[in-house]
Amino acid sequence: MLIRLKGGRIYDPANGVDGVVRDILIHDGRIAADDPTARIDAEYDISGRVVMAGAIDPHTHIGGGKMTIGRMMLPEDHRGQERARTDLTRSGTGFAVPSTLAAGYRYAEMGYTACFEPAMLPANARQAHMEMGDTPMVDKGAFAMLGSDDFLLRQLAAKEDFNAVKDYIAWTMHAAQAIAVKVVNPGGISAFKFNQRKLDLDESHVHYGVTPRQILRTLSQGLVELGVTHPLHVHGCNLGVPGNFATTLDTIRAMDGLPIHLTHIQFHSYGTEGDMKFSSAAAPISELVNAHKNVSIDVGQILFGQTCTASGDSMRQYGNTKSANPKKWVVMDIECDAGCGVVPMKYKDKSFVNALQWAIGLEIFLLVDDPWRVFLTTDHPNGAPFTTYPHLIRLLMDKGFRRDMLQKIHPDAQKASIVGSLDREYSLYEIAIMTRAGPARSLGLKDRGHLAPGANADVTVYRDNEDREAMFTTPEYVFKNGELIVRDGRIVKVVQGATHVARPEYDAGIEKSLADYFTRYHTVSLSNFKVSDEEIIRHDRGSIVVQPTGARV
Amino acid sequence: MSGLTLTLKSAPDRRLDLSGLTPKTLATLSPADIARLPLQCVAGAPTVGDLFALTGSTGERLVIAGGSDRFDFVGATLSEGTIVVEGAVGAFSAASMTGGRLEIAGDTGPGLGSGMRGGIVHVEGSTAESTGGVRAGERYGMRGGIIVVEGDIGPRAGDRMRRGTIIARKSFGDHAGARMMGGTLWAGERFGDEPGIQMRRGTLISPRIGRMLPTFGDGGVHDLVILRILSRDVAARLGPLAPHALPTKVRKFSGDLAIFGKGELLLTG
Numbered sequence: 001m002l003i004r005l006k007g008g009r010i011y012d013p014a015n016g017v018d019g020v021v022r023d024i025l026i027h028d029g030r031i032a033a034d035d036p037t038a039r040i041d042a043e044y045d046i047s048g049r050v051v052m053a054g055a056i057d058p059h060t061h062i063g064g065g066k067m068t069i070g071r072m073m074l075p076e077d078h079r080g081q082e083r084a085r086t087d088l089t090r091s092g093t094g095f096a097v098p099s100t101l102a103a104g105y106r107y108a109e110m111g112y113t114a115c116f117e118p119a120m121l122p123a124n125a126r127q128a129h130m131e132m133g134d135t136p137m138v139d140k141g142a143f144a145m146l147g148s149d150d151f152l153l154r155q156l157a158a159k160e161d162f163n164a165v166k167d168y169i170a171w172t173m174h175a176a177q178a179i180a181v182k183v184v185n186p187g188g189i190s191a192f193k194f195n196q197r198k199l200d201l202d203e204s205h206v207h208y209g210v211t212p213r214q215i216l217r218t219l220s221q222g223l224v225e226l227g228v229t230h231p232l233h234v235h236g237c238n239l240g241v242p243g244n245f246a247t248t249l250d251t252i253r254a255m256d257g258l259p260i261h262l263t264h265i266q267f268h269s270y271g272t273e274g275d276m277k278f279s280s281a282a283a284p285i286s287e288l289v290n291a292h293k294n295v296s297i298d299v300g301q302i303l304f305g306q307t308c309t310a311s312g313d314s315m316r317q318y319g320n321t322k323s324a325n326p327k328k329w330v331v332m333d334i335e336c337d338a339g340c341g342v343v344p345m346k347y348k349d350k351s352f353v354n355a356l357q358w359a360i361g362l363e364i365f366l367l368v369d370d371p372w373r374v375f376l377t378t379d380h381p382n383g384a385p386f387t388t389y390p391h392l393i394r395l396l397m398d399k400g401f402r403r404d405m406l407q408k409i410h411p412d413a414q415k416a417s418i419v420g421s422l423d424r425e426y427s428l429y430e431i432a433i434m435t436r437a438g439p440a441r442s443l444g445l446k447d448r449g450h451l452a453p454g455a456n457a458d459v460t461v462y463r464d465n466e467d468r469e470a471m472f473t474t475p476e477y478v479f480k481n482g483e484l485i486v487r488d489g490r491i492v493k494v495v496q497g498a499t500h501v502a503r504p505e506y507d508a509g510i511e512k513s514l515a516d517y518f519t520r521y522h523t524v525s526l527s528n529f530k531v532s533d534e535e536i537i538r539h540d541r542g543s544i545v546v547q548p549t550g551a552r553v
Numbered sequence: 554m555s556g557l558t559l560t561l562k563s564a565p566d567r568r569l570d571l572s573g574l575t576p577k578t579l580a581t582l583s584p585a586d587i588a589r590l591p592l593q594c595v596a597g598a599p600t601v602g603d604l605f606a607l608t609g610s611t612g613e614r615l616v617i618a619g620g621s622d623r624f625d626f627v628g629a630t631l632s633e634g635t636i637v638v639e640g641a642v643g644a645f646s647a648a649s650m651t652g653g654r655l656e657i658a659g660d661t662g663p664g665l666g667s668g669m670r671g672g673i674v675h676v677e678g679s680t681a682e683s684t685g686g687v688r689a690g691e692r693y694g695m696r697g698g699i700i701v702v703e704g705d706i707g708p709r710a711g712d713r714m715r716r717g718t719i720i721a722r723k724s725f726g727d728h729a730g731a732r733m734m735g736g737t738l739w740a741g742e743r744f745g746d747e748p749g750i751q752m753r754r755g756t757l758i759s760p761r762i763g764r765m766l767p768t769f770g771d772g773g774v775h776d777l778v779i780l781r782i783l784s785r786d787v788a789a790r791l792g793p794l795a796p797h798a799l800p801t802k803v804r805k806f807s808g809d810l811a812i813f814g815k816g817e818l819l820l821t822g
Contacts, residue, residue, distance in 0.1 A: 327692055
C-alpha cells in the first residue's frame with residue numbers, strides 16, 4: 001500500500017524541516033523516501049495544509065486506579081458528556097476523567113497518536129495496562145513510580161551497594177512494563193504515613209532517615225547508568241505550596257548535571273510575595289532551567305473550568321482537600337508502597353490564586369528559551385482536561401488573544417504577572433517541537449514524532465487557520481501507522497496502538513532478595529506481581545514495542 | 554406570546570432524554586434542525602421529528618402537547634423562558650434547572666427538581682419519590698427555586714436539599730426533608746411519617762404529621778415574624794399559585810437532634 005500526501009507544508013523539527021512544501025510517501029505504514037515513479041494506491045491533495053507527525057503527550061493520566069476513582073466519585077462529570085455508539089466507535093462519557101474509550105477517540109480526533117501515563121505504581125501496573133489496553137487509537141506507555149516504596153527506602157537506609165539499587169530499578173521497569181521511571185514527592189508519600197506533613201529536599205524521613213535529595217540523585221544516576229533514555233521524571237517536593245520555588249531551584253542545583261525532567265513545574269513555581277503571600281516565581285525558575293541543559297520540563301498549565309486532580313502525592317493532595325469542588329475527595333494508601341489522592345477542582349478566573357497559577361504557567365512557557373526542553377501539557381486532568389490543548393496552543397501562538405484572555409482574570413493577578421509584557425509568540429515549528437519531536441526524543445521513541453523515511457507513518461494534517469484553536473481542534477486528516485483514522489475531526493477507522501517499554505539490562509540475582517521480601521511483606525507473590533507481554537497484547541490489544549536503551553544522545 | 558408546539562404523535566416505546574429541548578437551545582435552530590435532534594444518547598436514537606409534529610415558531614415558550622412517564626429530564630437545563638407539558642413526565646424533570654418556568658399538567662416521576670438552582674416549577678398532578686432530592690453520587694439535592702405541586706409529593710422529598718422551597722397543596726410522603734441541609738418544605742395538609750430524619754438545617758412546615766421522630770425536641774409555641782415575611786415573599790413570587798398565608802402562632806420542634814439539630818419542624822395546625 002503506497003499513499004502520497006501531495007503538496008503539504010511540512011513541519012518536522014527532528015529533521016530540521018521548517019515549513020518546506022513537499023510530498024510525503026507512506027509505504028506499508030512507514031514513511032518512505034520520495035520516488036516520483038512509484039505506483040501510488042491513494043493520493044491526498046493537501047496543498048496549503050500544515051503537516052506534522054502525530055502529536056505525543058508525554059504526561060497524561062489515562063490509566064491506573066486513580067482515574068477509576070475519579071470516574072466513580074464524579075458522576076456529575078459524566079452528565080451532558082455522553083457519547084453515543086456509532087457503527088465504528090463505542091459509547092463513552094466523561095469530561096475531566098473520560099472513560100478509556102472516549103479518551104482514546106478524543107486524543108485521535110485532536111491529532112494525537114501517542115500518550116504516556118506518568119504515574120503507574122508497580123503494584124497497580126496490571127490495572128494501568130488493562131486500562132491503557134482499553135484506550136484505542138493511540139500508542140501508549142507508562143512510567144513506573146519509585147521513591148516512596150519500602151524496598152528502595154530500605155536499600156537506601158541500609159546503604160546497600162549501588163548496583164543492587166540499579167538492579168531493583170531495572171527489575172521494576174521489566175516487572176511493571178514501564179518505559180521510564182517517575183518519582184513523586186520523593187520519600188514524601190511514605191513520610192506522610194509516618195505523620196510528616198511536609199518533606200523538604202534535605203529533610204530526613206523520620207523512619208528511614210533518607211532525604212529526597214538522596215532519592216533523586218540515586219534514581220537519576222541509576223537510570224543514566226542503566227541507559228534508560230527518558231531522564232528521571234520528577235514530581236518534586238512541596239507541590240502547590242507558596243514559596244516552593246526555592247525547593248525547585250535547589251532540586252535543579254542538587255542534580256549536579258544529572259539529567260532530570262521536572263514535570264508540571266507550574267505547580268512548583270510559587271513565591272510568597274504580595275498581600276496574599278502568593279506570587280509568581282516563573283522568572284528565577286525559567287532562568288535556572290535555561291542555564292541547565294540537563295533539565296527538561298513540562299508545564300502542567302491550568303486552564304479555567306471544572307476538572308479533577310489526581311496524583312500519587314497523597315501528602316500534598318491531603319493538603320488540597322479543603323479546596324475540593326465539588327466537596328468530596330479520596331486520599332488513600334496503596335499496598336504500603338505509595339499513595340493516591342483524587343481531589344476534584346474548579347479553577348476560576350476570578351480567583352486570585354487560580355488566575356495567577358494560569359499566568360505562571362504561561363510565563364514559564366514564554367520565558368524558557370529552548371522548546372526542545374519544554375513540553376506542552378496540562379498534566380491532564382490536574383491542570384485541565386487534555387481537550388483544552390488547542391486553546392493552550394492559541395494562547396502561546398497569538399499574543400493578542402493572550403492579552404484578551406488576560407483582561408478577563410482577577411485584576412490583582414493581572415498586575416502581579418508579567419504575561420502582558422511578554423511578546424513571544426510560538427511558531428508552528430516550535431509547537432511541533434513541543435508536541436512531537438521533543439517528547440519523542442526525550443522518551444527515546446526512535447521511530448515516532450518525526451517524518452524521515454523509515455519513521456512510523458503517524459501523520460497529522462491541519463488546515464492552516466489564523467484561529468489556532470480551531471486549527472488544532474479539528475485536523476483534516478490523521479494517519480496512524482499509515483492508515484487514515486480521522487477525517488475532518490471524525491473517526492473513520494478504529495485502531496489499537498502499541499505499548500512502548502524500555503528494558504535495561506540487569507543482574508537477575510536481585511530476584512533472590514526480592515523473593516524473600518515478597519514472601520515476608522507482600523500480598524501477592526513475586527511471579528504474580530510481574531506483568532507479562534501476553535497479558536498486555538492478548539485479545540488484539542495491540543503490540544509491544546521495546547525502545548532501545550543506551551547512552552543518551 | 555410566540556412559541557413552538559411539539560405535538561406527540563404516538564406514545565414513545567422507550568425512555569427518552571428531553572433535556573436538550575428548551576426555548577433557549579431551540580431559538581437559533583430551524584424547524585428542520587429541531588426535527589433532527591436526537592432524544593436519546595444511543596446509535597439510531599429517535600429524533601424530535603419521529604415523536605412530535607412541530608407547529609408555530611421558536612420563541613420564549615415551548616409547549617409539549619401530550620405527555621409520557623417516559624419523558625425524562627424535561628426542562629433539566631432550562632435557564633429562561635417557559636416550558637409547558639400538557640401531560641405527565643418521567644424522572645429528573647427540572648434537574649439542574651437554573652431559571653424560567655416549567656408547567657406540568659400531569660404527574661411526574663422521581664427526582665423532580667433534583668439539583669435545581671432557580672426558577673419555578675408548577676405540577677398540577679402528583680410527584681414520585683425524591684422530589685428536590687439528591688441524584689446518585691452528588692452532594693446536594695435542590696439548591697434553589699420554587700416547586701409547587703397541586704397534588705401529593707412522594708416520599709423522601711428534599712433529600713439532602715440545600716436551598717429553595719417545595720410547596721405541596723396536599724401532602725408530603727414519609728421521610729420528607731431527610732438529610733436536609735437548608736431550604737423549606739411546606740405542606741398544605743400533612744407530612745407522612747418521620748419527617749426530617751437526619752436533617753441538619755432547614756424548615757418543615759405543616760398542619761399535621763404522621764409519626765414524629767423521637768429525636769425532635771418540642772420547643773413550645775412561638776410567634777415567628779419570619780413566617781409573615783415568608784408568606785409575603787412566596788405570595789409575591791408565585792401570585793395566584795401561592796398558598797394561604799401561614800398563621801402567626803406555630804409549635805416548633807427542633808431536630809434531628811441525633812445529627813446536628815438546627816432544623817425546625819413547625820406545626821401550624
